[in-house]
Amino acid sequence: MKERxxxxxxxxxxxxxxxxETIALPGxxxxxxxxxxxxxxxxxxxxxxxxxEVTITSDGKPKAVLSPVGKHESRKVFTGTREHLKKMxxxxxxxxxxxxxxxxRDGRGW
Numbered sequence: 001m002k003e004r005x006x007x008x009x010x011x012x013x014x015x016x017x018x019x020x021e022t023i024a025l026p027g028x029x030x031x032x033x034x035x036x037x038x039x040x041x042x043x044x045x046x047x048x049x050x051x052x053e054v055t056i057t058s059d060g061k062p063k064a065v066l067s068p069v070g071k072h073e074s075r076k077v078f079t080g081t082r083e084h085l086k087k088m089x090x091x092x093x094x095x096x097x098x099x100x101x102x103x104x105r106d107g108r109g110w
Contacts, residue, residue, distance in 0.1 A: 022054070028062055031055040 021036040030052060037044055037056045044066060048054055053067045095103070 028055050029053060031057050031062065034058045034063065 022030055022032050024030055032040075032044065032054055034056055037054075044054060048066045048068055051068055053065060055062045056064045056066065
């Protein structure tokens, strides 16, 4: 069941920044339709900067998530392909990747 919430800002914020169209979806959290998100982007950014995560929906389906900066865990550092290539067995002959791709393309008539 969808639960509608109205988010009101403190008195310092204008009453025009109320987000009446936000909906709490099960498993998704606070969400807002794309049309409203476009019209109320400033209010959304204030809400998100306060720590709230907001999901933007389109046709009722979640499309994007706005979250506060620094909330996500740091990403795994890309170490490049050198370490990966060191683990690969040495090439012992046979067709190269370029030859395999060329044969495949020629077989398809490209």
